Amino acid sequence: GESVGLHLPTLSVQEGDNSIINCAYSNSASDYFIWYKQESGKGPQFIIDIRSNMDKRQGQRVTVLLNKTVKHLSLQIAATQPGDSAVYFCAENLYSGGGADGLTFGKGTHLIIQP
Amino acid sequence: DAGVTQSPTHLIKTRGQHVTLRCSPISGHKSVSWYQQVLGQGPQFIFQYYEKEERGRGNFPDRFSARQFPNYSSELNVNALLLGDSALYLCASSLAYRGPGNTIYFGEGSWLTVV
Numbered sequence: 001g002e003s004v005g006l007h008l009p010t011l012s013v014q015e016g017d018n019s020i021i022n023c024a025y026s027n028s029a030s031d032y033f034i035w036y037k038q039e040s041g042k043g044p045q046f047i048i049d050i051r052s053n054m055d056k057r058q059g060q061r062v063t064v065l066l067n068k069t070v071k072h073l074s075l076q077i078a079a080t081q082p083g084d085s086a087v088y089f090c091a092e093n094l095y096s097g098g099g100a101d102g103l104t105f106g107k108g109t110h111l112i113i114q115p
Numbered sequence: 116d117a118g119v120t121q122s123p124t125h126l127i128k129t130r131g132q133h134v135t136l137r138c139s140p141i142s143g144h145k146s147v148s149w150y151q152q153v154l155g156q157g158p159q160f161i162f163q164y165y166e167k168e169e170r171g172r173g174n175f176p177d178r179f180s181a182r183q184f185p186n187y188s189s190e191l192n193v194n195a196l197l198l199g200d201s202a203l204y205l206c207a208s209s210l211a212y213r214g215p216g217n218t219i220y221f222g223e224g225s226w227l228t229v230v
């Protein structure tokens with residue numbers, strides 16, 4: 001089975017609110033985690049990554065939190081905009097971005113922005 | 116700078132035929148990976164190539180093969196196509212095989228429909 005999964009298939013938020021997308025992983029040996037955004041008909045777009053020796057990393061309007069104790073990953077998007085509408089995937093990797101097993105993806109969360 | 120480029124963008128094949136998909140990585144990237152994304156699911160790892168050698172293989176049958184050329188571009192070949200091979204095939208590139216900061220970037224994919 002998949003070692004990375006998401007709790008909610010769909011998340012609806014109001015424009016301007018903050019969004020939190022959650023992800024659970026099962027392989028405690030994973031040492032690298034990535035969030036991708038995939039718009040309809042396009043390939044996954046890199047958003048932010050985090051290594052297992054960190055518990056928080058911030059980018060532009062996005063923050064990733066890693067809780068290794070409960071094997072949980074979250075993506076926070078500040079001041080959600082219509083352009084944030086997409087499916088968001090978390091992915092994990094055993095070898096810091098590559099290696100024999102590649103990335104393992106979850107099923108994704110569809111973020112819907114309400115006007 | 117150009118991102119990961121893939122061709123063709125869309126194609127339709129008949130069961131039993133074979134298909135060749137092509138990928139050019141980001142300039143300077145030496146690693147290419149291939150993923151299959153079935154509608155409604157996250158991408159699944161097929162192969163990783165680095166410096167023209169296969170470095171990783173996912174759980175796909177031998178009908179799937181790939182190679183990487185001296186200019187680091189890559190081809191994915193699928194023989195004896197089945198209806199279940201219908202999917203978006205994604206190519207991803209990264210600077211190195213693995214390691215800290217080895218961000219993996221995806222192309223827009225090749226949509227394959229098998230009829």
